[in-house]
Amino acid sequence: MLKSARKNEEKDPEGRMPLVEHLRELRNRLAKSLLAVVVTTIVSLMFYKDIIQFFTNPILQAVGCDLSFEELQETGTSTCARIVQNGLLSPFSLALTVSLTSGVVLATPVWLYQLWGFIAPGLHKHEKKYSLAIVGTGFPLFLLGAYFAYWSLPKMAEVMLQFSIIGSDNQLPLDELIQLIQRMIIVFGLAFQLPLLLVMLNFGGVVSGSKMLGWWRGMVMGITLFAAIATPSTDPISMLALAVPISLLYFVATGIALLNDRRRARRDAEGPADDEASELDLTPEDIGEIESVSATRALSAQPDSDRRRDPDRVNGYDDVT
Known part of the structure; x- marks a missing residue:
């Protein structure tokens, strides 16, 4: 049951x-x-x-x-x-x-x-x-x-x-x-996760696609150096077999990041999705202006007979009541 x-x-x-x-x-x-x-x-x-x-x-x-x-x-x-x-x-x-x-x-x-x-x-x-x-x-x-x-x-x-x-x-x-x-x-398997890690950072808003594109010289040099260390042999074929695919995947990740930046810009212009909360407007406002606007709205909603009889009372109430 x-x-x-x-x-x-x-x-x-x-x-x-x-x-x-x-x-x-x-x-x-x-x-x-x-x-x-x-x-x-x-x-x-x-x-x-x-x-x-x-x-x-x-x-x-x-x-x-x-x-x-x-x-x-x-x-x-x-x-x-x-x-x-x-x-x-x-x-x-x-x-x-x-x-x-x-x-x-x-x-x-x-x-x-x-x-x-x-x-x-x-x-x-x-x-x-x-x-x-x-x-x-x-x-x-x-x-x-x-x-x-x-x-x-x-x-x-x-x-x-x-x-x-x-x-x-x-x-x-x-x-x-x-x-x-x-x-x-x-080591080789984790090295091939580098482009995926960059894409995740881009989707999380940490790294932009333009920055990734600007890093390409340093990234290619770093990938080549890593390939030379990860493959102990002095054979250039083995080193290139690791460096070339990772470099190509890096440029693929950069392209995905650039497309995601454009998509994010269009989404921000359209507003949040249905299952997301909109951003709160935390800009401070002058309390005096808010009270004056509220009082003006209350006076406009007060009947004319009440305003003529006692102009200090708003909707039948004065400052005390």
């Missing part, structure tokens, strides 16, 4: 609810997100070897010791690398780490949707539209950055192994290699 009555209750159209209801909704959404992460982690645990091979095979194909001498000469390296695992518990801990990381990534649509469902009722109509577009754009941009990291890792490994002693085999601990791959993916 209580459940049916609770379902029949009308919800606030603006999404307002008591604090206890907010906490209950937060608990439910966190539980759903955690359940999705647990399920995807279990699935990833069944295929964790395939996941590890997916990330390490490109590196082994570039610098692996299973290559022949001719193949090593073709790659331009005189040394090779072998992947090793140290310790009895290392394979098990590595399997858990890879599975949990993969589970969080695979469950991203679920916990992003739950996060959106929790904050959306408190947003205006246009804020819901923009925030949904930002969330829907941020994840593909992160995947694009992860792809560029995955593409540049073999080339980085080739350059790094050139510093090894000639004729020696370089042993790569698998756990350290996986951590390096994860750091590269996170």
